[in-house]
Amino acid sequence: MSLQMKRIVKSFHTNKVLKEVDFTVESGEIHALLGVNGAGKSTLVKILSGQQLYDSGEIWIGEERVSLSSPHEAIEAGIGIVVQEVDTALFPELTVAENVTMHELVKGPVFVNWKTRKQRAKQLLQQVGLEIPVDRLVSDCSLSEKQQIVIAQALARNVRYLILDEPTAPLSETETTTLFRIVRRLKASGVGIIFISHRLPEIREICDQVTVLREGKTVLQSEVAGQSDEQIVEAMLGRTLTQRKVKTEKTFLNPILQLDHFTIPKLQQKITFTLYEGEVLGIAGLVGAGKTEIARALSGQDPSPDMLTIRGKKDKIRHPKKAIKLGLCLIPEERRKEGILVDFPVDQNLSLPRVQTITTAGRIDRKKEKQLADAIVKKLGIKTPSLSLSAKRLSGGNQQKVSIGKWLDTNADIYLFDEPTKGIDIGAKGDVFSIISSLADQKKGILYFSSELDELLTVADRIFVLFDGKIIAERRTQETSLEELMALAAGGGTQNGAVNQANRTS
Amino acid sequence: MEQSIKLTELPKKQKKGKERLLPFFTKYGTVLAILVIVLLFSVLSEEFFTYKNWTDILRAISITTLVAIGVTLSLIVNGFDLSVGSTVSLATITSTAAMVWYRQETVIAICIPLLVGLIVGLVNAFLIVKIRLPDMLATLGLMYMINGLHLTITKGYSIYNNMPMTDGGTASGKILPSFLFIGQGEIFSIPFPVIIMFFFVIVVHLGLNYTKFGRLLYVTGGNEEAARLSGVPVKRYKTYAYALSGLFASIAGIVLASRIGTGQVSSGASLLMDSVAAALIGYSVFGANKPNVLGTFVGSILIGILLNGLTMLNVPYYAQDIVKGAILVGALTLMYKSRKEA
Numbered sequence: 026m027s028l029q030m031k032r033i034v035k036s037f038h039t040n041k042v043l044k045e046v047d048f049t050v051e052s053g054e055i056h057a058l059l060g061v062n063g064a065g066k067s068t069l070v071k072i073l074s075g076q077q078l079y080d081s082g083e084i085w086i087g088e089e090r091v092s093l094s095s096p097h098e099a100i101e102a103g104i105g106i107v108v109q110e111v112d113t114a115l116f117p118e119l120t121v122a123e124n125v126t127m128h129e130l131v132k133g134p135v136f137v138n139w140k141t142r143k144q145r146a147k148q149l150l151q152q153v154g155l156e157i158p159v160d161r162l163v164s165d166c167s168l169s170e171k172q173q174i175v176i177a178q179a180l181a182r183n184v185r186y187l188i189l190d191e192p193t194a195p196l197s198e199t200e201t202t203t204l205f206r207i208v209r210r211l212k213a214s215g216v217g218i219i220f221i222s223h224r225l226p227e228i229r230e231i232c233d234q235v236t237v238l239r240e241g242k243t244v245l246q247s248e249v250a251g252q253s254d255e256q257i258v259e260a261m262l263g264r265t266l267t268q269r270k271v272k273t274e275k276t277f278l279n280p281i282l283q284l285d286h287f288t289i290p291k292l293q294q295k296i297t298f299t300l301y302e303g304e305v306l307g308i309a310g311l312v313g314a315g316k317t318e319i320a321r322a323l324s325g326q327d328p329s330p331d332m333l334t335i336r337g338k339k340d341k342i343r344h345p346k347k348a349i350k351l352g353l354c355l356i357p358e359e360r361r362k363e364g365i366l367v368d369f370p371v372d373q374n375l376s377l378p379r380v381q382t383i384t385t386a387g388r389i390d391r392k393k394e395k396q397l398a399d400a401i402v403k404k405l406g407i408k409t410p411s412l413s414l415s416a417k418r419l420s421g422g423n424q425q426k427v428s429i430g431k432w433l434d435t436n437a438d439i440y441l442f443d444e445p446t447k448g449i450d451i452g453a454k455g456d457v458f459s460i461i462s463s464l465a466d467q468k469k470g471i472l473y474f475s476s477e478l479d480e481l482l483t484v485a486d487r488i489f490v491l492f493d494g495k496i497i498a499e500r501r502t503q504e505t506s507l508e509e510l511m512a513l514a515a516g517g518g519t520q521n522g523a524v525n526q527a528n529r530t531s
Numbered sequence: 532m533e534q535s536i537k538l539t540e541l542p543k544k545q546k547k548g549k550e551r552l553l554p555f556f557t558k559y560g561t562v563l564a565i566l567v568i569v570l571l572f573s574v575l576s577e578e579f580f581t582y583k584n585w586t587d588i589l590r591a592i593s594i595t596t597l598v599a600i601g602v603t604l605s606l607i608v609n610g611f612d613l614s615v616g617s618t619v620s621l622a623t624i625t626s627t628a629a630m631v632w633y634r635q636e637t638v639i640a641i642c643i644p645l646l647v648g649l650i651v652g653l654v655n656a657f658l659i660v661k662i663r664l665p666d667m668l669a670t671l672g673l674m675y676m677i678n679g680l681h682l683t684i685t686k687g688y689s690i691y692n693n694m695p696m697t698d699g700g701t702a703s704g705k706i707l708p709s710f711l712f713i714g715q716g717e718i719f720s721i722p723f724p725v726i727i728m729f730f731f732v733i734v735v736h737l738g739l740n741y742t743k744f745g746r747l748l749y750v751t752g753g754n755e756e757a758a759r760l761s762g763v764p765v766k767r768y769k770t771y772a773y774a775l776s777g778l779f780a781s782i783a784g785i786v787l788a789s790r791i792g793t794g795q796v797s798s799g800a801s802l803l804m805d806s807v808a809a810a811l812i813g814y815s816v817f818g819a820n821k822p823n824v825l826g827t828f829v830g831s832i833l834i835g836i837l838l839n840g841l842t843m844l845n846v847p848y849y850a851q852d853i854v855k856g857a858i859l860v861g862a863l864t865l866m867y868k869s870r871k872e873a
Contacts, residue, residue, distance in 0.1 A: 324760065326759075326760070344759075345759050345760050345761075345762060346759075346762045346763075346764060349761075349762040350762075355760055357760060362754070362756060362757070363754075363756045363757050363760055364757060364760075365754075365757060366750060366753045366754045366757050366758070367753075367754070368753050368754075368821075369749075369750070369753055373746070373750075377750060377758070377761045377763070378761045378762055380743050380746060380747070381743070384742075384743040387742045387743055387744060388741050388742050388743075389741060389742060389743055389746055391741075431761065
């Protein structure tokens with residue numbers, strides 16, 4: 026049996042997001058759904074899960090036409106979704122058992138039999154392969170456990186088609202392996218799986234079929250095995266990705282930031298390193314390795330009791346304002362929460378850190394503000410129809426450029442980038458990389474925190490590998506490889522890691 | 532840094548007919564409502580559209596507006612100040628008590644309540660910024676404390692000229708004419724409280740929209756963490772907002788005391804809800820979708836006109852709350868409607 030979407034059209038106001046999209050997923054297959062941001066993936070997923078109505082087109086499950094006009098109908102039709110932010114799908118203050126059997130609670134009798142409910146939960150969790158006490162509160166579960174709870178929830182509803190929306194993005198390597206085991210088990214039991222991811226190796230590892238959307242159209246539908254990475258990327262972008270330049274080896278002389286047994290409060294660890302002028306220092310680590318904690322300590326969000334040395338001067342960072350004064354700026358991972366003010370216009374976002382420089386006698390010079398913002402918008406190629414547009418209406422990539430742009434031409438000369446490419450499309454990624462390398466050319470020091478190891482290899486001069494809060498290795502970019510970094514980040518020594526890597530891909 | 536393809540195109544707005552009408556209503560609905568109401572009352576009552584009545588309306592709303600400016604400031608930093616009503620009461624009591632009980636001059640009778648209001652604001656800020664209590668709870672607690680405090684000071688009695696004192700005699704001081712001018716005087720036949728109101732509305736409007744101070748207040752309220760990471764001293768700006776909120780409540784209290792010529796206990800109680808309503812109605816004015824002082828002013832005009840007109844039409848005062856509530860709900864509907872659009 027198959028789930029078929031035929032000629033689906035959806036527009037918001039006058040903006041056509043889906044232009045006659047066809048998409049078919051068979052039972053018992055894992056189908057990758059790919060596309061850059063804005064290609065229409067999320068809209069398609071929302072339509073499938075009944076959260077959004079489509080304007081025209083047909084959806085069939087086997088021989089039966091379904092309308093999917095509400096989340097309830099989608100569940101009835103056997104379509105389940107594991108949303109990207111699983112917390113929104115769970116009740117944190119309830120136990121695992123209660124969460125897993127929520128559906129049956131809603132459908133079931135007035136009085137709840139706790140014993141059977143717990144048993145049912147255990148049984149469902151076993152199907153997923155998750156072994157956690159069913160009495161535990163969901164708020165005490167790890168992210169990957171929560172994901173599995175959501176999958177178990179879907180099983181309780183007799184799911185026939187399951188959508189996984191970027192499930193691996195926040196997971197560690199072992200967690201990803203566990204997830205894949207579960208997904209394969211679901212596949213074997215005949216569930217059709219729609220798998221959304223940005224990571225090509227993963228797709229190659231687990232998916233049978235691939236569909237690529239671009240600008241609201243289906244541009245590729247094929248077996249994964251029949252396509253090369255280049256072909257898939259080209260389908261996503263509609264152009265070939267420019268070949269990566271291998272970074273030429275540079276020597277750096279002047280230290281700009283020196284940490285000597287610098288305590289990271291949230292990690293209870295001390296770290297030591299030196300960053301040089303014009304250097305891009307990559308800090309590689311999987312989710313939970315402690316990247317954000319280091320960035321937060323350096324930017325004064327979680328102040329460290331220790332001194333650090335900036336351009337030879339010792340100082341202490343007690344709060345973000347102090348960090349900024351010393352020329353340290355953070356481009357945070359949580360862009361929309363910490364990087365930009367979503368409800369404020371683009372120009373006011375860009376001028377915020379230097380609002381003092383455009384103020385005379387307390388009054389803000391709006392003309393100067395516009396000029397300043399306009400210069401940055403042009404310099405970074407921020408796509409916005411107007412400077413007074415709310416930042417929330419920009420795309421993810423352009424928001425990131427705003428988050429970076431607000432520090433350009435301030436006194437900032439040490440830039441901390443925390444997962445700067447998270448959730449932005451490949452085109453914008455390229456732009457972010459060129460911004461970073463031009464900053465390096467201007468003799469700025471750059472700390473680049475990322476779990477995207479291949480990106481680190483493109484952008485960094487030197488890479489530290491972080492594992493469990495400790496810097497466990499240092500490599501020159503020219504002397505290392507993706508495989509080695511992956512193995513190190515996953516916690517193995519070089520040799521062990523390589524073996525793990527081999528196991529995973531086999 | 533050139534991008535060869537457009538990855539995201541922003542929707543071009545080409546609205547027609549109905550689509551264009553809805554934003555118009557969400558933007559100008561409140562102003563439109565005022566015009567309609569004015570027209571209606573003018574037809575129904577001959578005295579409504581007269582100079583005297585308009586000055587009456589403006590004088591009536593001047594005190595509410597002053598309190599509402601403070602509330603607006605606390606809303607701007609994404610906070611809330613519930614203690615403004617009782618601060619008004621306390622200011623009223625302290626200013627009259629200074630004159631009637633302690634024979635102080637007008638200047639002192641103005642400075643003391645201002646100081647008191649400032650202290651209230653700083654205590655609020657301390658609880659919210661330092662102790663990190665939720666704003667509603669902190670200011671609710673303070674509302675009770677100040678209320679109790681002002682009743683304790685007066686032992687529950689209002690303060691007026693020649694009032695009997697506990698020692699058997701009468702109070703030696705009196706409320707001075709120069710003090711009474713604040714609430715009762717006129718300049719070029721414009722009531723002085725109205726002048727005070729206009730002055731502060733304009734000053735605060737300019738301050739909020741054209742200065743760094745105003746920008747950083749809005750930024751703090753817009754996203755505290757992002758603001759902090761951009762180097763904004765968010766705690767300081769929150770403190771400013773609550774301090775100003777207390778100050779404006781005490782200014783309102785002084786005007787109120789002068790207007791009625793006595794220190795009435797609990798005189799500010801009803802002002803809390805009216806000023807909150809005015810500030811919230813203000814969100815929707817001109818589609819600002821954020822707390823703003825011009826909107827707040829329009830909000831209190833709307834409430835003022837309604838109450839005035841309804842009184843003229845002999846609608847009993849207890850029924851007027853129904854209308855106030857309905858207006859508030861209407862304005863908030865407009866706001867949330869337009870927020871969804873944006």
